[in-house]
Amino acid sequence: MLTLTTILNDARSAQAVFANYSQEQLDACARAVGKALYDNAKELAEDAVNETGMGNVADKTLKNQSKSRNVWHYLKGKKSTGVIERDEANGMITIAHPAGVVGAVTPTTSPSMTIMCNVMCALKGGNAIVIAPHPRAKKVSAKTVSIINAELDKLKAPENLVQCIEQPSMQLTNELMASVDVLVATGGPAMVKSAYSSGMPSFGVGAGNVQTIFDVDIDYQVAAQKVIAGRCFDNGIICSGDQSIIIPKQHYQQVIEAFTSQGAYYIEDQQQADKLREALFKDGYTNPDLIGQDVQVIAQYVGLHVPDTAKVILVKSNGRADDVLRSEKMCPVLSVFAYQDLEQAISIAKLNLEVRGKGHTCVIHSHTVEHIEKIGAALPVSRIAINEAGSLSVGGTLQNGFVPTGTLGCGFWGNNSTSENLNYQHMLNLQRIGFTMNHKPVPTDEEIWA
Structure with a gap:
């Protein structure tokens, strides 16, 4: 050698x-x-x-x-x-x-x-x-x-x-x-x-922890399909993959139905969610045994019964500041948060980024430029994808202006150069x-x- x-x-x-x-x-x-x-x-x-x-x-x-x-x-x-x-x-x-x-x-x-x-x-x-x-x-x-x-x-x-x-x-x-x-x-x-x-x-x-905000003016079926496609891509190991969806409180059930109709297994019961939390994280990071594993492997590990057709697990946050689901999950699991107004959506995203992922990426699903710019100006991230899955866009494609790469800098926010x-x-x-x-x-x- x-x-x-x-x-x-x-x-x-x-x-x-x-x-x-x-x-x-x-x-x-x-x-x-x-x-x-x-x-x-x-x-x-x-x-x-x-x-x-x-x-x-x-x-x-x-x-x-x-x-x-x-x-x-x-x-x-x-x-x-x-x-x-x-x-x-x-x-x-x-x-x-x-x-x-x-x-x-x-x-x-x-x-x-x-x-x-x-x-x-x-x-x-x-x-x-x-x-x-x-x-x-x-x-x-x-x-x-x-x-x-x-x-x-x-x-x-x-x-x-x-x-x-x-x-x-x-x-x-x-x-x-x-x-x-x-x-x-x-x-x-x-x-x-x-x-x-x-x-x-x-x-x-830096670490990824992509926060995805849904505006009120979008087609939730289309947005859900894109998020699911990106979250389950390569079993969720891509750092730019959507991690948490932050959705309008007034349309909460409509958004959840959009996800479940396209292959998300939804967990609302917090006792069941606690079982997932306990299995999914070790010392604050994704359990190495579950990194890059599919939904069926995760479910079996946790002791959940999910349909064979499930593509992702969507779990409701308990809303507490210390909810470990606010962090990065390197497998096809999404956490969901509800917001009353745009200011609260921004606050939720900021809190989650302080846990992990500051400087990396966020996603916004919206058709209102003023809302997009307001969110963008408020969040400490280096790139924001609009109406696309994070993992399938910010690394550069033939149809956007992001430079194609496999290495995404996180700026001074993420202690990067x-x-x-x-x-x-x-x-x-x-x-x-x-x-x-x-x-x-x-x-x-x-x-x-x-």
Whole structure:
């Protein structure tokens, strides 16, 4: 087994060659990575489910395919090396340089997709990259990198441009964090905290806990269908998946009926809800035994009898400030809260985000722009999806403006260094050349302070 020192030395040697590649060559390598994941999406999905025991093959296949397609569509045609912008009006030239060697710590929930996104963005900018996978996903992660390298070999890309730590450990991951030029950390809070404590430039993510507010002017059947589709996608392990629905009190029963008619198993009785609470959480976080499991597995674990057709479990909050259902649930379980007016809806969402998920994502189902803007201005989140499922939208699609990514920054709200969707620009050094514009009129002090 190669030592980390050897891996990093090999990466730096490869990157020194790769840094001189043309834009066309960089793009060809980035495209090859995306196409490799697209073509092997189902096989890698099967491997991920078999190894991690999380999610389901159909949705992981779709996730691998759609994300590879969306990321390449976004990267295609964008300049990422050499002169990328000439601002004649202000006398500025911007030149892009690689960061160098990127370290990427990847999760067990979406191993292949996250690796693919990080590698495509790294190569787009002329970087080498070393992957430190979650130990529970080390086999599928190594296989993903092997498939990627097979395609890069066809392009005669430098050897060791993309590498994977095949026997990952906390010690090796920490050593990698302290040794690379820039670090991308996608995973749990403890790991992200370690990344920011590494002493190297880092991009981490915060926990998700998506609050979904229903306005009074929407079709509840349509909204319920979208929420359910997103919540049960890959058995609910996506961080941008809807977690709590906050619905109008005057239409409460109508909304509940919309959900139950489309596959939600509704729990209102608080004794039954307490059984779910007790089973679902361990030390304030989702019980590891239930992460990425389907409704039937969860029901059996809890001791509930739910129909085979149930897609999600919808449980009414007890309204208490300490209700654990206010937190993130990494499985197809939704909590429901009722509001009297928009101010109360905002207050509920804020309280839930203080428990977990501050800075990440919220969803609003509304056709009233004034309400959307009011909610958006009040909530401490980096992105808000409108009339769509969070897990199927804010990571970027071909029909919205969110940058396609597998890593969602949570800004200063979530103790992150960025509030953006991570992309190739975060793996570049941008150099600015500035010319004095002697012909440019200089305003007087009176004009400046007027």
